[in-house]
Amino acid sequence: MDDTLHALAEALAVDDIDRALTLGLLDARPEAVEAPCADCRKRAQIVIAARDERLRALGARERYRARQARLSERADARARKRAGAAVRTSAVAATSALPPAVAAALARAKAKVAAKRPPE
Template identity: 55%
Template sequence: MLAALIADDLDAALQLGLLDAQPCPGCDGGCNARLIEARDARLVALAARERHRARDARLQRRKAERQAARAPAATIASAAPALPSAAADALARALAKARERTSR
């Protein structure tokens, strides 16, 4: 495992059990320190990744809840009766006049 760490091959070190590694009684202090440091750094990174994923899931859930809360209001508004034809004509004329004034 230490050879993989020295070669900067974290994938191999992880496959060899880096996350569960314990200090080796037969190794010197520098070897054990490097092993424990690498293990702890990976555990911190994995915890950070898990927090990030949980945050993303929470934000997606909140977004879905907000959209669901807005959906009934949108369906009620779209179910409102249309304007009578005389009112719709008057509105169309007013909008045309307003566009004409702004285009000048």
């Protein structure tokens, strides 16, 4: 095993993940070492396990962030849709407080009353 992999294994042994990342944990390839001794094999397994765990965690973080972005985008789209519907509803309400059928019935009733009234 080369010095970098030994340093990685030592950093991981004392649970110094920041140092291991600085030394290149995510890019380490201890499985490429040919004919390692028994001690180096154990260290390589530790490095491989830590690397794979960290890559899984980073992948999970990316998936979480992507999901949060999608949910935020959907919420924004719903809010825009609701705001547009509220504007359309208020525009209709401003032109007539009554539904069209009721307004027509009221107009007919007013016309009927006006026709029955004698001129003054």
